[in-house]
Amino acid sequence: MRSVGLQGKIIVLLICLSIVPLTVAGHLLTAYSKDELTETTREGLTNLVEERAAYYGQTFYAFKEDARGVSTYVSSVWNASHPPQ
Secondary structure: OOOOOHHHHHHHHHHHHHHHHHHHHHHHHHHHHHHHHHHHHHHHHHHHHHHHHHHHHHHHHHHHHHHHHHHHHHHHHHHHHOOOO
16 A cells, blocks of 8 residues: 655645635534524514504504494484483
């Protein structure tokens, strides 16, 4: 068997020196992208929930006001047709 010469050792060293930084850089970029995506998603969902809450709050408030108006109308009609004794 032939032993690995100086040229082979240099090639292996250069390959290791090029693979390790690329792997580390890839890992760091992936972690950064994951954190950024998580934050963006959380922010978007929070905005969506707040907008929906405001919409439903307005809808229920309008329903409450309509129900109050109908209640007042029914009460006045009922009281007019059935005076207290």
